[in-house]
Amino acid sequence: MCRMLAHRGPDDEGFYVGEGAALGHRRLAVLDIARGHEPMHNEDRSLWLVFNGEIYNFQELKALLLKKGHQFYTLGDAEVILHLYEEFGERCLEKLRGMFALAIWDEAKRRLFLARDRLGIKPLYYAFLQGKIIFASELKALLLSPLISRKLDLAALDAYLTFRYIPAPCTIFSDIRKLPPAHYLTYEVREGQKGRISIGRYWDLPYAPGPRKSKSYYAQRLLQELKEAVRLRLMSEVPLGAFLSGGVDSGAIVALMSEASDAAVKTFSVGFEDEAFDERPFAERVAEDFSTEHETLVVKGEAPPLKEVAWYLDEPLADAASIPTFRMAKLAKKFVTVVLSGEGADELFAGYSQYKVARVLENLRVPWSSSAGIILSHLLYQDGYLGRGLAFLGFLSDPPQAFFRLMAVFTEEEKEDLLIDEVYKEIKAGPRAILEARRRLRAEPGSWMEKIFRRDLKTWLPDDLLLKGDKMTMAWGLEQRLPYLDHKLVEFALNIPVDLKVRLFGEKYILREALKGRLAEDILSRPKHGFSVPWANWLKGELAPVCERLMSRKYLVEQGFFKYAFLEKFFSRRRALSNLYRRRQFWALFSFQLWYDVFVKGEGKRPD
Numbered sequence: 193m194c195r196m197l198a199h200r201g202p203d204d205e206g207f208y209v210g211e212g213a214a215l216g217h218r219r220l221a222v223l224d225i226a227r228g229h230e231p232m233h234n235e236d237r238s239l240w241l242v243f244n245g246e247i248y249n250f251q252e253l254k255a256l257l258l259k260k261g262h263q264f265y266t267l268g269d270a271e272v273i274l275h276l277y278e279e280f281g282e283r284c285l286e287k288l289r290g291m292f293a294l295a296i297w298d299e300a301k302r303r304l305f306l307a308r309d310r311l312g313i314k315p316l317y318y319a320f321l322q323g324k325i326i327f328a329s330e331l332k333a334l335l336l337s338p339l340i341s342r343k344l345d346l347a348a349l350d351a352y353l354t355f356r357y358i359p360a361p362c363t364i365f366s367d368i369r370k371l372p373p374a375h376y377l378t379y380e381v382r383e384g385q386k387g388r389i390s391i392g393r394y395w396d397l398p399y400a401p402g403p404r405k406s407k408s409y410y411a412q413r414l415l416q417e418l419k420e421a422v423r424l425r426l427m428s429e430v431p432l433g434a435f436l437s438g439g440v441d442s443g444a445i446v447a448l449m450s451e452a453s454d455a456a457v458k459t460f461s462v463g464f465e466d467e468a469f470d471e472r473p474f475a476e477r478v479a480e481d482f483s484t485e486h487e488t489l490v491v492k493g494e495a496p497p498l499k500e501v502a503w504y505l506d507e508p509l510a511d512a513a514s515i516p517t518f519r520m521a522k523l524a525k526k527f528v529t530v531v532l533s534g535e536g537a538d539e540l541f542a543g544y545s546q547y548k549v550a551r552v553l554e555n556l557r558v559p560w561s562s563s564a565g566i567i568l569s570h571l572l573y574q575d576g577y578l579g580r581g582l583a584f585l586g587f588l589s590d591p592p593q594a595f596f597r598l599m600a601v602f603t604e605e606e607k608e609d610l611l612i613d614e615v616y617k618e619i620k621a622g623p624r625a626i627l628e629a630r631r632r633l634r635a636e637p638g639s640w641m642e643k644i645f646r647r648d649l650k651t652w653l654p655d656d657l658l659l660k661g662d663k664m665t666m667a668w669g670l671e672q673r674l675p676y677l678d679h680k681l682v683e684f685a686l687n688i689p690v691d692l693k694v695r696l697f698g699e700k701y702i703l704r705e706a707l708k709g710r711l712a713e714d715i716l717s718r719p720k721h722g723f724s725v726p727w728a729n730w731l732k733g734e735l736a737p738v739c740e741r742l743m744s745r746k747y748l749v750e751q752g753f754f755k756y757a758f759l760e761k762f763f764s765r766r767r768a769l770s771n772l773y774r775r776r777q778f779w780a781l782f783s784f785q786l787w788y789d790v791f792v793k794g795e796g797k798r799p800d
Contacts, residue, residue: 306376437461
């Protein structure tokens with residue numbers, strides 16, 4: 193299992209084997225390089241730790257623990273977690289400021305403690321079978337266990353076809369689960385009994401609206417919190433840099449890194465020959481403004497390593513930005529071991545178009561029959577946008593249903609057409625991801641706008657964006673740090689009034705206000721571009737035979753999930769990939785087929 197994760201930790205390997213437990217660790221050395229070997233133990237070797245991540249306030253916590261009499265044999269952050277657990281038990285998690293997936297084995301109590309950071313930056317998979325527990329940072333390592341089957345979870349497939357990712361705690365395999373963000377798991381073995389697990393939450397997104405303050409207060413406080421988050425993430429004993437797209441989010445990180453550092457910041461970008469997808473001029477402008485040591489990778493017409501990307505991702509994920517992230521991480525690793533990134537700003541400060549839709553939902557109620565909307569959208573399904581729009585209007589009296597109707601990759605009617613009858617019937621009879629998503633959205637506090645923010649921070653962010661970011665960077669042994677997801681910054685940002693975040697003619701208003709004077713005006717006023725790729729062009733070239741094989745009647749029949757008739761009809765339409773919905777549907781199916789080819793047909797073996 194450790195060898196399967198060698199890419200995540202290329203610098204060191206360590207093991208603990210004791211009565212009732214075995215721990216393995218692959219290390220990416222960033223702090224206390226000489227002494228930070230894991231698994232790590234406490235003074236009497238009764239507690240053992242393996243840990244992936246960084247704790248940014250560890251020096252402050254170490255000072256507290258020294259006063260309480262704890263003794264340390266290392267200088268890094270990992271040992272601090274161990275003694276903190278020794279002192280405070282499960283409540284130690286409340287004191288950690290950082291990103292982490294961790295495991296602590298208590299020899300005396302025969303208890304295993306697993307935990308994941310508040311926002312889900314670091315992944316943690318586990319399987320609990322026959323009274324035993326197996327866990328790892330990546331799903332592919334668990335597949336090596338003979339206890340775990342490769343049976344697919346149809347509820348997870350249903351979720352994937354709806355959202356383009358699989359929300360925790362599900363994974364695509366029935367036997368494997370993801371520990372959700374801000375949760376811990378305790379596994380205990382009692383004499384003569386099988387092990388038992390219990391799962392708890394230690395933190396949640398706050399909702400504490402108070403008296404409204406001035407715009408200048410929110411802007412100044414936001415800048416203060418962001419500067420602190422960046423400063424904390426500059427601790428490192430290895431070279432450090434930043435991903436730079438040329439947008440506001442990454443530009444702000446580079447600006448604040450430059451202020452906090454005496455040396456020139458190293459920055460990395462990816463560009464495309466196709467100008468419609470190329471942000472190089474903007475990234476180069478920011479790099480020039482802050483005198484960074486800038487490196488750019490230009491992606492030309494060659495086909496991307498899609499199977500390799502699918503293998504590192506572990507699960508089906510229909511996010512084409514995985515490809516440039518993978519390539520940019522490979523470039524960055526030649527120069528640095530740690531990068532800072534602007535991920536998370538869009539979810540905190542309303543950077544996406546769906547947040548404008550959510551504002552409309554707060555104010556619109558149309559007394560139109562939802563069934564009429566469904567019927568019209570089904571009749572006009574070939575027209576894509578029009579059909580979705582009519583269905584959306586039909587559900588305006590129920591905002592959660594309207595929102596998911598508009599955002600779903602495949603609607604319920606489309607899934608019925610796509611999936612073979614036996615599979616669809618089994619999915620329909622089981623737990624439905626869309627129903628659970630609506631229930632959770634309704635249960636969130638605040639306005640509909642605030643509910644959408646919270647939903648995205650709890651699901652889309654960790655299960656799509658952060659999964660992609662972690663897997664694509666750690667594929668090259670590169671650590672990604674995310675200042676916008678510092679939990680103190682998140683807690684402050686969630687209480688900024690909605691109208692200071694989203695405007696009908698602009699995104700991230702308050703963030704742009706906070707950064708005035710630090711970024712050039714033309715960068716501050718740039719509309720969101722998104723990290724998109726020219727995959728439609730790739731499919732016309734070297735990838736065409738791959739697509740034809742994975743979508744062929746023969747392949748689909750052997751696979752036993754999808755109807756060839758659906759795809760035949762899909763591609764027979766004039767301009768089959770002419771609008772957003774059809775492109776999203778195609779990429780979701782193609783990404784799933786790639787994943788299936790690697791992990792089911794290819795048995796999870798790394799592609800050549």
